[in-house]
Amino acid sequence: KTVNVAVVGATGAVGETMLKVLAERQFPIGKLHLLASERSAGEKLEYGARTIVVEDLATFDPTGIDIALFSAGGSVSKEYAPRFAAAGAVVIDNSSVFRGDADVPLVVSEVNPEALKHRPRGIVANPNCSTMQLMVALAPIHRAVGIERINIATYQSVSGTGRRALEELGRQTAALLNFQEVQPEVYPVQIAFNVIPQGGDFLENGYTSEEMKLVWETRKILGDDSILVNATVVRVPVFYGHSEAVHIETREKITAAQARALLEKAPGVEVVDEHVNGGYPTPVTHASGRDPAYVGRIREDISHPRGLDLWVVSDNIRKGAALNAVQLAELVIAER
Ligand code: A2P
Numbered sequence: 001k002t003v004n005v006a007v008v009g010a011t012g013a014v015g016e017t018m019l020k021v022l023a024e025r026q027f028p029i030g031k032l033h034l035l036a037s038e039r040s041a042g043e044k045l046e047y048g049a050r051t052i053v054v055e056d057l058a059t060f061d062p063t064g065i066d067i068a069l070f071s072a073g074g075s076v077s078k079e080y081a082p083r084f085a086a087a088g089a090v091v092i093d094n095s096s097v098f099r100g101d102a103d104v105p106l107v108v109s110e111v112n113p114e115a116l117k118h119r120p121r122g123i124v125a126n127p128n129c130s131t132m133q134l135m136v137a138l139a140p141i142h143r144a145v146g147i148e149r150i151n152i153a154t155y156q157s158v159s160g161t162g163r164r165a166l167e168e169l170g171r172q173t174a175a176l177l178n179f180q181e182v183q184p185e186v187y188p189v190q191i192a193f194n195v196i197p198q199g200g201d202f203l204e205n206g207y208t209s210e211e212m213k214l215v216w217e218t219r220k221i222l223g224d225d226s227i228l229v230n231a232t233v234v235r236v237p238v239f240y241g242h243s244e245a246v247h248i249e250t251r252e253k254i255t256a257a258q259a260r261a262l263l264e265k266a267p268g269v270e271v272v273d274e275h276v277n278g279g280y281p282t283p284v285t286h287a288s289g290r291d292p293a294y295v296g297r298i299r300e301d302i303s304h305p306r307g308l309d310l311w312v313v314s315d316n317i318r319k320g321a322a323l324n325a326v327q328l329a330e331l332v333i334a335e336r
Helices: 013-024 074-086 113-117 129-145 163-177 209-222 256-264 283-287 318-334
Strands: 003-008 029-036 044-047 050-053 067-070 090-093 123-125 147-156 228-235 242-250 269-271 293-300 307-314
Touching: 003 013, 003 074, 013 029, 013 044, 013 318, 029 044, 029 050, 067 074, 067 318, 074 090, 074 123, 090 318, 113 318, 129 147, 129 209, 129 242, 129 256, 129 269, 129 293, 129 307, 129 318, 147 209, 209 228, 256 269, 256 293, 256 307, 283 307, 307 318
Parallel strands: 003 029, 003 067, 067 090, 090 123, 147 228, 269 293
Antiparallel strands: 044 050, 147 242, 242 307, 293 307
16 A cells, blocks of 8 residues: 655755655655755656655645654644644654744654554654764663763754755865855854854854754753753754764763664664774665664773763755654554
8 A cells, every 4th residue: 555745845955855865765655746846846846756746735635644744844744733633644744943833742663663653643753863862872772771861062064954055065165175255154154174163043042953952952852851951052064964972971870882782783873993093884884775774893992881972974964854753654554
């Protein structure tokens, strides 16, 4: 049996990868509608052997859609996701607008798939990309010994900000290599050959919105409001793949060898941890274009008796967004 699918934001950085992942995984698609703003309505996109014309979301009738994958920003989700759900679709939403709602499950396919079943509004939220890969790597450790505190610094690629940010990094890099001046547009300061300690907007407590997503989403996904999370989010001039320097304090002591053994059998994780030059994952050498959350640099923290350090790298557009959304869609259709 096939299902009718709508991809909302199909022309964007995540939407493009959603199409790729749906095709790769041979998702049982009946009708496929690609939706975007009226700016790109009429454009043609490839899906496997099919060529599909992009339709304008504003005038689209969602009747008959079984699954809608949304990645067109928060305001679009807020307005249209409830309409698609009311028309009978299960909405899998990549924006942050519903993530905090108690009646919207926030699900990482390997970590808390059972949460998907309770979705009274017909909406399921896809976690933020940096939380996603962190959860894939940390859930097995949390289950084994309990995590008391997470201290994390991220090194996030520009694709997480969308297509315009990918273009900005390319354009600034080319301009600077040609001794031309650059004007920042998407980011507040130059991103090429630089690092920017700001993800999203500043909040009252001095943290940024991307940092606080790591706090709230971690607690919701692991179902434990006592976990302490302290995050610094940094944007780096990398196209695809987020990296994270993760420092955890566990409730019971876990050795590096035990953590490694747990992670080697954890779903969605690939351990790359040789103590030699290059024996660790990076966005370019491992993560970009691939599915797993790669974990390396696993070591016991010499400054804390129950501390453990890890380096986690994953493709933020794949597992961090499109892949998890499609995996959630697979779980939804498996219920039938
Ligand atoms: P469009 O190409 O028509 O602007 P990204 O995150 O890479 O910037 O992509 C955002 C996606 O969301 C694009 O597919 C974009 O379509 C879509 N989008 C943005 N605003 C709207 C809107 N008001 N209605 C429908 N789609 C939108």
